[in-house]
Structures are given as C-alpha cells and as structure tokens.
Amino acid sequence: MTTTTRADTTSSQPPALDASVIAAVGGAERPRHAGPVGASMTYGWRALLKIKHVPEQLFDVTMFPIMFTLMFTYVFGGAMAGSPGEYLQYALPGILTQTVVFITMYTALTINTDIEKGVFDRFRSLPVWRPALLVGALLGDALRYVIASAVVLTVGLAIGYRAPGGVLGVVAAVALLVLFCVALTWVWLIVGLKVRTPNAVMGTSMMVLFPLTFVSSVFAPPETMPGWLQAFVDVNPVTLLVEAARGLMNDAADGGDILLVVLLSAVITAVFAPIALRLYNNKT
Amino acid sequence: MTPMTSDLAIETSGLVKTFGDTRAVDGVDLAVPAGGVYGVLGPNGAGKTTTIRMLATLLPPDGGTAYVLGHDVVHEAAQVRSRVALTGQFASLDEDLSGTENLVLIARLQGYSRSAAKQRAAELLEAFDLTAAARKQVKAYSGGMRRRLDIAGSIVVRPDLMFLDEPTTGLDPRSRNQVWEIVRALVRAGTTVLLTTQYLEEADQLADRIAVIDHGRVIAEGTSGQLKASVGSGAVKVRVADPTDRPALATLLAESLDAEPVLDSDPASLSFRVADPTVVAGALHRAGEHGLLISEYSLGQPSLDEVFLALTGRPAEETAPATNDPTRPTAEEVPA
Numbered sequence: 117m118t119t120t121t122r123a124d125t126t127s128s129q130p131p132a133l134d135a136s137v138i139a140a141v142g143g144a145e146r147p148r149h150a151g152p153v154g155a156s157m158t159y160g161w162r163a164l165l166k167i168k169h170v171p172e173q174l175f176d177v178t179m180f181p182i183m184f185t186l187m188f189t190y191v192f193g194g195a196m197a198g199s200p201g202e203y204l205q206y207a208l209p210g211i212l213t214q215t216v217v218f219i220t221m222y223t224a225l226t227i228n229t230d231i232e233k234g235v236f237d238r239f240r241s242l243p244v245w246r247p248a249l250l251v252g253a254l255l256g257d258a259l260r261y262v263i264a265s266a267v268v269l270t271v272g273l274a275i276g277y278r279a280p281g282g283v284l285g286v287v288a289a290v291a292l293l294v295l296f297c298v299a300l301t302w303v304w305l306i307v308g309l310k311v312r313t314p315n316a317v318m319g320t321s322m323m324v325l326f327p328l329t330f331v332s333s334v335f336a337p338p339e340t341m342p343g344w345l346q347a348f349v350d351v352n353p354v355t356l357l358v359e360a361a362r363g364l365m366n367d368a369a370d371g372g373d374i375l376l377v378v379l380l381s382a383v384i385t386a387v388f389a390p391i392a393l394r395l396y397n398n399k400t
Numbered sequence: 401m402t403p404m405t406s407d408l409a410i411e412t413s414g415l416v417k418t419f420g421d422t423r424a425v426d427g428v429d430l431a432v433p434a435g436g437v438y439g440v441l442g443p444n445g446a447g448k449t450t451t452i453r454m455l456a457t458l459l460p461p462d463g464g465t466a467y468v469l470g471h472d473v474v475h476e477a478a479q480v481r482s483r484v485a486l487t488g489q490f491a492s493l494d495e496d497l498s499g500t501e502n503l504v505l506i507a508r509l510q511g512y513s514r515s516a517a518k519q520r521a522a523e524l525l526e527a528f529d530l531t532a533a534a535r536k537q538v539k540a541y542s543g544g545m546r547r548r549l550d551i552a553g554s555i556v557v558r559p560d561l562m563f564l565d566e567p568t569t570g571l572d573p574r575s576r577n578q579v580w581e582i583v584r585a586l587v588r589a590g591t592t593v594l595l596t597t598q599y600l601e602e603a604d605q606l607a608d609r610i611a612v613i614d615h616g617r618v619i620a621e622g623t624s625g626q627l628k629a630s631v632g633s634g635a636v637k638v639r640v641a642d643p644t645d646r647p648a649l650a651t652l653l654a655e656s657l658d659a660e661p662v663l664d665s666d667p668a669s670l671s672f673r674v675a676d677p678t679v680v681a682g683a684l685h686r687a688g689e690h691g692l693l694i695s696e697y698s699l700g701q702p703s704l705d706e707v708f709l710a711l712t713g714r715p716a717e718e719t720a721p722a723t724n725d726p727t728r729p730t731a732e733e734v735p736a
Contacts, residue, residue, distance in 0.1 A: 136526060136527040137527045137528070137581065137582055137585040138585045138588060138589065139527065140523050140524050140526070140527030140528070140552075140555075141527075141555055141558055141582075141585045141586055141588075141589045141591075146557050146558075147510065147511035147512055147516075147557075148511050149482065149509065149510050149511040150508060150509050150510070150511050154508075154511075155509055158505060158508040158509055161505075161508075162494065162497070162505055165496075165497055165501055166494075166496050166497070169496045169497065169498075169537060170496050233490075233494075233495070234488045234489075234490040234491055234492040234493070235492050235493055235494045235495075237453075237456075237458055237486060237488050237492050238486065238488070238492035238493070238506070238553065239509075240458055241456050241457065241458060241481060241484070241485065241486045242481065242506070242509050242510070243478060243481040243482035243510075244509050248509075398460075
C-alpha cells in the first residue's frame with residue numbers, strides 16, 4: 117500500500133553503494149583495542165592535528181608571551197631596575213613562568229568545548245581506557261608549554277637577555293615549569309569538567325590566575341611589598357616556582373626549591389588527578 | 401536479575417532516568433531480539449536519546465536494569481563498550497579534523513596499526529562515497545556526508561550492536577536512502593541495529609519490530625503491521641477541485657467507506673481512516689458518478705501522528721518541545 121498520486125521518494129535509488137558498502141562493513145578485522153599508553157598517544161596525536169588544522173589556537177601561546185615580555189621590560193623596566201636591560205635580567209624568568217602558568221587554563225577551555233560536541237560521546241563509547249583522552253590532552257598541552265617557553269626565550273634573547281645558567285640551566289628551568297604546569301593542568305581539567313560554558317571557564321580562571329601570578333616574585337622582589345602581602349607571596353606556589361626557575365637560569369640553582377617544586381607537583385597530581393578522572397568517568 | 405535468554409541483544413526492565421524533577425525515562429521495558437533492526441519510535445522529548453545513552457553506557461540509569469548483549473550496562477560497561485557502537489543524533493566527529501583523520505583516530509584507538517588504520521579509513525571512505533572529501537575538514541561537510549562519515553566511524557570495527565540515534569533527521573531524500581542502504585548492509589553482515597526515529601515511514605522501511613515511546617514509557621510494541629492495525633490499515637486523503645463540494649463528498653464517502661470524515665484545515669481536502677483499503681477505489685468511483693470532481697487523492701499508511709492519536713488520544717505534536725508545558729521539558733534537551 118503506497119501513495120498513488122505522488123512520486124514515491126524511495127524509487128530514486130542511491131548511487132551504487134551496496135556492493136562496496138557490504139564489503140567494507142563485513143571486511144573489518146577485530147584487533148585488540150589500544151592499551152592505555154597507546155590510546156593516550158593517539159589522543160595526543162589528535163591534539164597535534166588540531167594545532168595543524170587550527171593554528172590560530174597557538175596565538176595565545178605566542179602573542180601573550182611576546183606582549184608580556186616587551187611590555188613589562190620597556191614599561192616597568194626603567195622605573196623598577198634603572199634600565200629595561202637590567203630589569204629584563206630579573207624579570208624574564210618570571211615572565212616565562214607567568215606565561216606558562218597562564219596558558220594552563222586553556223586546557224579547561226579545550227575539554228569544556230570538547231564535551232559540548234558529540235565527539236565526546238564517541239570517545240567515551242569506545243572500549244579504551246577512558247582517561248586516555250585526558251592524558252592525551254595533557255601531552256598536547258605539554259607541547260604548548262614548550263612552544264610558549266621557546267617564544268619567550270627567543271624574544272628575551274633578541275632584546276638582550278642572557279642566562280648566566282647557560283643552555284643547560286634554561287632547559288632545566290623549562291622542564292621544571294612544564295612539570296609543574298602539567299600537574300596544575302589536572303586542576304584546570306576539573307574546572308573544565310565542572311563549569312558549564314567556555315566563557316565561564318575564562319572568567320573563573322582569570323580570577324584565580326591574575327592574583328596568583330602577579331602577587332608573587334614574578335615582577336618585583338617581595339622585599340619591596342608590605343608585610344601582609346609578603347605573607348601571601350611567601351606561600352604562593354608561583355613564587356616558589358619562579359624562584360626555582362630563576363635559580364636555574366641564573367646559575368644559582370637552589371636544590372631545596374627545586375625539590376619542593378617537584379614535591380608540590382606530585383602532591384597536586386596525587387590530589388587532583390583522581391578527582392578529575394572520577395568527574396570525567398561520571399560525566400554524562 | 402540475570403539475562404533470561406542469550407538471543408536477546410537488549411533486555412531492559414523498568415529502566416529509569418530522571419533529570420531533576422523530570423522523569424525522562426520512566427520505566428522502559430525492552431526486549432530486542434538479536435539480528436535485524438529494532439525501531440524506537442517517538443516524538444521529540446519522548447526519552448529515546450536518553451534510553452540509548454544509558455544502553456551505550458554513557459549515562460548511568462537511576463533505576464531498573466539493562467543488559468546489552470548479555471552484559472549489565474552498569475557493572476560490565478567495558479564488555480558492552482567493546483561490542484557496541486553509537487552514532488549520535490549530532491555527528492560524533494571532530495570537526496577540526498579531516499575525514500581520513502577522524503577514521504584513523506578511531507581505528508588507532510580500536511587497536512589498528514598505523515598503516516592498517518590508514519588502509520581501513522581509505523576503504524570506508526571509498527565505500528561511503530567520501531573519497532573526494534577525505535582530506536577536507538569535517539567542518540566543510542554537508543549533513544549527509546557527516547552522517548555517512550559518522551556511521552563509517554562506528555563500523556571501523558563492525559559492532560555486534562549499533563545504536564543509531566535519529567540517523568536521517570534533517571537529511572535530504574537521497575542522503576536518507578544512502579543511510580538506509582548502509583543500515584541494511586550492516587544487518588546483512590550480522591549487526592543488530594537499534595534505531596530511533598520520529599518517522600513512521602523510516603521505522604516501517606527498516607525495522608522488524610517497533611517500540612513506540614512517549615513520556616519515557618513504551619506505549620506500544622510490535623511489528624509495523626501490528627502497529628498500523630491498531631490505527632486502521634490506511635488513510636485516504638481526498639482533495640476536491642471545488643471546496644464547496646467538500647460537504648457533499650464527505651457525506652458520500654463516509655457512507656461508502658464506513659468511516660468518519662476528518663476535515664483538514666485546507667478547505668478542499670478531507671481524510672478518512674479505513675479498515676479495508678479494497679473499498680476505496682469503488683467509493684471514489686461513485687463520487688465521480690455523482691459529479692464531484694476530485695483533483696487529488698492518496699491512500700497511504702497512517703502517519704506517526706495518526707499512530708499517536710490512536711495510542712494516546714492526542715497528536716504527537718503536543719509532546720514536541722514547541723509546546724510550553726512546563727512540567728514536561730524535553731529529555732533530549734536536558735543538559736548532559
């Protein structure tokens with residue numbers, strides 16, 4: 117029983133799908149699905165592909181650092197240390213730290229955007245270790261941190277920064293920064309999973325990051341600040357991070373600071389990674 | 401409770417999901433046989449998507465039990481995931497990546513080596529008529545292309561059970577036919593397909609059995625023939641050349657078809673629900689003999705609307721999200 121007066125739409129046959137479709141549908145082998153490491157690497161590869169296809173997303177890790185370095189050096193430099201050149205020597209390790217700490221928040225943004233899209237459902241319905249998606253995102257982020265560091269250092273070099281600690285000191289400082297920021301990224305993953313919209317993510321993160329990075333020894337020696345503020349600066353983890361990085365770059369590495377940063381990173385990871393993974397697994 | 405028989409692909413009992421005060425799924429019992437296509441038919445907000453998300457282990461149920469391929473969706477989620485695939489209502493693809501990259505990504509996660517993943521991706525793109533767009537970002541794909549790529553992603557490794565959530569909503573007839581073709585090929589290869597749809601015609605074309613869902617409950621279940629029998633076997637629509645002839649035609653046909661006329665908002669047309677379609681030709685002939693000029697007529701299967709009207713006493717539209725009944729927000733639109 118079909119419609120008699122109107123053309124039956126089903127009679128317009130699709131192009132010759134059938135034979136090849138049947139072959140493609142039936143012909144798949146069923147390999148053992150990827151393990152946790154393989155899946156994480158694959159998601160990390162996805163992060164790289166996204167950088168390749170949407171290079172604009174690197175603006176935040178390239179333009180911010182350049183702006184910060186130039187602005188702080190030339191605007192405050194003379195007033196702070198007598199000359200921009202001298203201030204640069206003091207501030208560059210700080211600017212480097214601030215830049216990388218700042219861009220950790222983009223992790224929250226990325227995961228939040230992902231969840232809104234249908235692709236999140238696809239990934240979660242696959243039979244692979246679920247947290248691999250988060251670990252893969254972390255791998256991609258680590259790369260962004262390295263890129264941002266390279267940008268700051270290049271600009272710094274170009275306008276006269278010289279690291280007394282040499283290449284080795286700089287590399288060690290960057291490695292320490294990336295370690296700490298990857299740990300911090302777990303916190304941002306929680307924000308990204310909890311907060312409803314990407315805009316809210318931005319708002320929340322600015323409120324946290326501005327005081328955290330500015331009220332530290334990034335731009336000015338704490339000795340010049342009032343006592344009550346110094347109290348905060350002293351317990352601010354960013355201060356610890358800056359001092360450790362600065363030490364490495366100035367050829368005055370403080371083993372205690374470095375150890376503390378490593379310990380702090382471990383503690384942050386131990387506390388926040390399980391929470392993030394739990395939230396992620398229960399995310400609906 | 402343990403699954404009673406192994407030849408059921410899906411077995412749920414009293415499945416419940418609530419979002420705040422809304423019972424999006426309110427005690428769904430399903431018994432989906434393995435093999436073939438099972439259709440879940442219902443209007444927007446009936447609870448179809450929520451049910452599928454629970455069965456695909458994306459959403460934990462708040463009550464009841466669900467076994468998929470013999471595995472509990474809550475306690476044996478990993479086993480379920482290794483044998484099912486989901487193609488969501490909104491394309492489950494990474495829009496920034498190309499078609500090839502999307503498929504390679506899924507293939508790598510499924511355990512393919514780099515080269516095997518590339519090969520499988522190329523094979524699927526070829527089969528689904530997407531080779532020309534393989535290197536383009538999915539962003540640039542049309543609705544039909546996305547849908548095909550999405551399904552290709554679901555069968556990189558052919559699942560034993562595939563969830564297709566409104567696979568043809570928003571597609572043009574050609575793309576829709578392609579999707580139907582793919583579904584049929586899947587079934588031939590041995591995959592059980594659970595398909596949700598708002599269109600009775602789609603369920604009719606593809607599904608061996610159909611469950612009709614409304615307000616989170618199964619209100620009818622059976623073959624398409626059984627469902628249609630519950631609303632009369634067909635609908636006759638007639639349009640007269642001159643609207644003033646309509647009352648006379650209504651009276652005449654009501655008598656010869658032994659059915660109540662339904663007057664459409666179009667002043668020239670009217671319709672009847674008939675139990676026996678064989679009397680239609682004779683009745684229309686008689687109208688012509690009485691000088692009533694009929695410009696258009698059709699005898700078709702009842703629409704989803706008519707099925708709903710028969711099953712619930714109200715048209716399907718009333719449950720659609722367009723209405724402003726505050727007590728019934730649509731389940732599909734509750735934030736995930």
